[in-house]
Amino acid sequence: MNTKINLAGIEMKNPVTVASGTFGYGREFSQFFDLSKLGGIITKGTSLKPKSGNKPPRVCETSSGMLNSIGLQNPGVEYFAQNDLPFLKKFDTAIIVNACGSSVDEYVELCKILNTLDIDGVELNLSCPNVKEGCMAFGNTYEGVKEVTSQVRKVLDKPLIVKLTPNVTDIVSIAKAVEDAGADGVSLINTLLGMKIDIDKRKPALANKTGGLSGPAIKPVAVRMVYQVAKAVNVPILGMGGIVNGEDAIEFMLAGATAVSIGAGNFIDPYTSIKTIEGIEEYMKKYNVNDINEIIGDVP
Ligand SMILES: Cc1cc2nc3c(=O)[nH]c(=O)nc-3n(C[C@H](O)[C@H](O)[C@H](O)COP(=O)(O)O)c2cc1C
Numbered sequence: 001m002n003t004k005i006n007l008a009g010i011e012m013k014n015p016v017t018v019a020s021g022t023f024g025y026g027r028e029f030s031q032f033f034d035l036s037k038l039g040g041i042i043t044k045g046t047s048l049k050p051k052s053g054n055k056p057p058r059v060c061e062t063s064s065g066m067l068n069s070i071g072l073q074n075p076g077v078e079y080f081a082q083n084d085l086p087f088l089k090k091f092d093t094a095i096i097v098n099a100c101g102s103s104v105d106e107y108v109e110l111c112k113i114l115n116t117l118d119i120d121g122v123e124l125n126l127s128c129p130n131v132k133e134g135c136m137a138f139g140n141t142y143e144g145v146k147e148v149t150s151q152v153r154k155v156l157d158k159p160l161i162v163k164l165t166p167n168v169t170d171i172v173s174i175a176k177a178v179e180d181a182g183a184d185g186v187s188l189i190n191t192l193l194g195m196k197i198d199i200d201k202r203k204p205a206l207a208n209k210t211g212g213l214s215g216p217a218i219k220p221v222a223v224r225m226v227y228q229v230a231k232a233v234n235v236p237i238l239g240m241g242g243i244v245n246g247e248d249a250i251e252f253m254l255a256g257a258t259a260v261s262i263g264a265g266n267f268i269d270p271y272t273s274i275k276t277i278e279g280i281e282e283y284m285k286k287y288n289v290n291d292i293n294e295i296i297g298d299v300p
Contacts, residue, residue, distance in 0.1 A: 002291040007259045008185030009159040010094050010120045012039035016277045019263030020098035025084035032270040040094030047100050048110045050076035055207040065215030069208035094120040111156045127165030127190035139165040142177045149181035163187035175229040187238040189222045215264035216242040230256020246279015256297040
């Protein structure tokens with residue numbers, strides 16, 4: 001059975017990665033399993049300079065999901081390069097850095113540095129709903145995504161995957177803009193903008209008032225978007241949104257994803273990604289699938 005895939009020029013032993021912001025830089029999860037088992041690790045959103053993020057409370061549970069408004073807390077790219085990357089390089093897995101900025105120049109400066117590091121690719125986060133400026137400000141217009149992607153493309157020789165926000169009217173046109181601007185792949189979906197109210201306190205549950213919804217609650221939206229984008233672009237898709245087992249991952253791949261990411265599922269059970277890899281293999285055995293690539297986009 002072949003489970004190897006190639007995502008935008010990145011070779012992976014299997015299609016399962018862990019989603020940005022739900023796996024830190026891998027240290028905590030390495031206590032539970034060998035990170036080399038993963039197809040790839042997408043790092044926490046990393047910016048040019050350190051960010052302290054939003055005020056707490058920054059997460060809360062919702063029906064079949066969770067809201068977060070972390071606000072891209074991270075130690076900055078220099079700290080990452082000196083401390084986290086050497087740790088991650090001990091494992092035989094693809095390392096993709098999730099890159100975030102608040103202006104085109106900041107994305108470009110960050111990607112110039114990322115281009116010099118020993119990483120397999122960059123996932124450009126144009127989609128975070130929780131920061132006042134940047135990310136989604138670029139991510140929800142055709143011109144915005146095209147501008148950032150094309151400027152970053154000029155300085156980045158490594159595989160470039162652009163992560164899209166679902167908080168748009170027409171996901172297909174945004175994905176096409178990214179493809180036209182030279183991206184090697186697209187990643188979808190980031191979280192859906194949501195809100196929860198604490199009815200006892202009569203206040204929003206999150207200090208930021210709104211946050212990003214993730215987990216099983218968003219899976220049908222994500223599958224629909226992956227399916228629509230897969231039918232419209234020629235670049236590969238990294239699919240995510242509510243995946244918690246092998247069957248969910250297969251659903252995304254049938255919709256057109258070449259690889260998948262596990263996000264909120266990591267908080268439910270630290271072994272979710274490993275169980276998803278096993279679940280994909282079980283499906284392959286059950287349906288005599290010799291090569292996982294056969295099922296990508298195999299839904300009319
Ligand atoms: C706590 C938390 C932090 C996140 N941080 C980031 C981030 O830094 N960059 C990013 O691109 N996406 C971030 N995301 C979005 C996830 O990577 C993923 O796109 C989204 O949660 C949908 O997948 P899921 O339903 O499996 O969680 C974050 C999600 C959560 C729950």
